[in-house]
Amino acid sequence: MTKHIIEPGWNLENTYTTLPSVFLSRITSNPVRAPKLVILNESLAESLGLNSDALKAEDGVQVLAGNQTVEGGVPLAQAYAGHQFGNFTMLGDGRALLHGEQITPQGERFDIQLKGSGRTPYSRGGDGRATLGPMLREYIISEAMFALGIPTTRSLAVVTTGEQVRRETDLPGAIMTRVAASHLRVGTFEYALKWGADDDLQALADYTIQRHFPDIEKDEHRYLSLLKEVIKRQAALIAKWQLVGFIHGVMNTDNMAISGETIDYGPCAFMNVYNPKTVFSSIDRQGRYAYGNQPPIGGWNLARFAETLVPLLDENPEEAVKIAQDEMVRYEELYRSNWLQGMRAKIGIVKEEEEDEALIVDLLRMMEEHDADYTNTFRALTFDHYQEEVFFETPDFTKWKERWRARLDIQQESKDATLELMKNSNPAVVPRNHQVEEALEAAVKSGDYSVMEQLLAVLKKPYAHTSEQEEYTSLPAKSDRYYQTFCGT
Numbered sequence: 001m002t003k004h005i006i007e008p009g010w011n012l013e014n015t016y017t018t019l020p021s022v023f024l025s026r027i028t029s030n031p032v033r034a035p036k037l038v039i040l041n042e043s044l045a046e047s048l049g050l051n052s053d054a055l056k057a058e059d060g061v062q063v064l065a066g067n068q069t070v071e072g073g074v075p076l077a078q079a080y081a082g083h084q085f086g087n088f089t090m091l092g093d094g095r096a097l098l099h100g101e102q103i104t105p106q107g108e109r110f111d112i113q114l115k116g117s118g119r120t121p122y123s124r125g126g127d128g129r130a131t132l133g134p135m136l137r138e139y140i141i142s143e144a145m146f147a148l149g150i151p152t153t154r155s156l157a158v159v160t161t162g163e164q165v166r167r168e169t170d171l172p173g174a175i176m177t178r179v180a181a182s183h184l185r186v187g188t189f190e191y192a193l194k195w196g197a198d199d200d201l202q203a204l205a206d207y208t209i210q211r212h213f214p215d216i217e218k219d220e221h222r223y224l225s226l227l228k229e230v231i232k233r234q235a236a237l238i239a240k241w242q243l244v245g246f247i248h249g250v251m252n253t254d255n256m257a258i259s260g261e262t263i264d265y266g267p268c269a270f271m272n273v274y275n276p277k278t279v280f281s282s283i284d285r286q287g288r289y290a291y292g293n294q295p296p297i298g299g300w301n302l303a304r305f306a307e308t309l310v311p312l313l314d315e316n317p318e319e320a321v322k323i324a325q326d327e328m329v330r331y332e333e334l335y336r337s338n339w340l341q342g343m344r345a346k347i348g349i350v351k352e353e354e355e356d357e358a359l360i361v362d363l364l365r366m367m368e369e370h371d372a373d374y375t376n377t378f379r380a381l382t383f384d385h386y387q388e389e390v391f392f393e394t395p396d397f398t399k400w401k402e403r404w405r406a407r408l409d410i411q412q413e414s415k416d417a418t419l420e421l422m423k424n425s426n427p428a429v430v431p432r433n434h435q436v437e438e439a440l441e442a443a444v445k446s447g448d449y450s451v452m453e454q455l456l457a458v459l460k461k462p463y464a465h466t467s468e469q470e471e472y473t474s475l476p477a478k479s480d481r482y483y484q485t486f487c488g489t
């Protein structure tokens with residue numbers, strides 16, 4: 001009998017190698033001992049044109065572990081720099097391997113990158129490895145973000161390596177396969193400006209335009225158009241984070257993707273009680289990346305991006321700086337209008353009125369004052385159903401609710417249309433820290449992936465508002481209030 005071989009469907013190119021050589025290092029793999037697939041994103045695999053059965057088979061797993069290369073792919077690590085908590089430094093993929101770009105059946109192009117795949121020329125003192133908990137955490141949260149309709153990198157698979165990784169204790173090693181529109185970052189441009197020749201910066205900008213913004217290729221001032229487009233995408237992205245209460249946790253410039261996708265899920269988390277000062281990351285002692293600081297930090301990062309483009313914006317440096325500064329003002333306006341529009345939708349308002357902002361700001365102020373849960377408050381407003389929360393029983397809230405009702409009464413939309421808008425704008429569930437921790441504990445300590453699978457299933461349709469989701473809307477015990485996240489190591 002002949003053995004039936006299923007093709008995995010890899011269709012890789014690697015255009016990154018067309019960039020000047022300063023931007024990358026070709027690498028050979030650092031094989032791991034006993035790779036085992038622990039989770040595979042079958043629907044993502046399918047949309048990429050990959051066959052899940054083939055990925056689960058021996059050869060498939062070897063590729064997901066970095067033990068084998070794929071025809072058409074050129075394994076490489078990308079060079080980049082970045083401002084980490086404000087300080088500029090050389091970085092690069094210290095524990096990642098880019099297999100190549102998968103061309104999907106629809107003709108789209110996605111980076112297939114392994115995280116935790118071993119040392120590279122950019123590893124500095126690190127071991128190039130990753131541990132299971134943080135890789136599963138990125139898997140859960142990035143998939144939840146995707147389901148929430150927020151641009152993000154995605155997770156195709158996690159394999160354990162059969163090796164222990166030394167951290168504070170020995171932990172199981174793992175490798176995650178990340179799928180991204182690209183891994184170009186603000187930090188890639190900072191690297192080009194600092195360590196590349198003038199031509200290198202221009203080559204990077206042209207490559208970026210071709211890959212992400214082909215519509216502006218023929219623009220008279222295409223580098224200004226590039227700046228505008230990147231600003232536009234980040235303004236939209238960060239507004240979306242704010243609207244669902246997502247805290248990235250480590251918004252360094254190397255973790256800001258030019259494509260406008262959320263990238264690098266390290267110490268990120270969703271906020272429970274509404275408070276703009278919320279920080280979860282144990283290393284963010286100053287609150288630089290607190291929830292309420294994300295929009296201005298986005299602006300700060302984009303200003304670093306704009307600076308890198310100065311040599312390309314105008315022959316006259318002073319003129320170039322002025323052009324860049326004008327665009328930074330646009331960022332603030334764009335962010336604000338994205339946020340306001342999203343907030344209006346969250347409280348069921350369709351057409352804008354001047355007074356809407358005050359209505360929204362007053363609600364948030366009260367939520368902060370009364371320690372109201374962010375997600376559940378908007379859920380309660382959506383269904384006009386208020387559980388026994390102290391906040392809903394305050395005179396403040398009762399008065400606000402009357403004002404809000406009066407505002408809704410003057411709009412033309414039917415009650416059903418308003419309900420639909422609110423249901424689609426307010427998730428029933430977000431990956432709350434205590435639930436994510438429970439899922440990770442079962443998986444990492446007991447090899448039981450069922451808790452994680454169930455959580456993923458519930459998070460897949462956050463706007464469905466089904467009865468199965470009810471259980472996942474419960475808040476953490478008070479003792480979990482001071483939850484901290486640690487960098488994804």
Ligand code: AMP
Nearest residue numbers: 091092093094095123126127128129264
């Ligand atoms: P991140 O906090 O994941 O954005 O990583 C910041 C930088 O540190 C990047 O250049 C990573 O590649 C690098 N890095 C993080 N962990 C390791 C590790 N275990 N070994 C080598 N490099 C690492």
Ligand code: MG
Nearest residue numbers: 254255263264
């Ligand atoms: Mg990073």
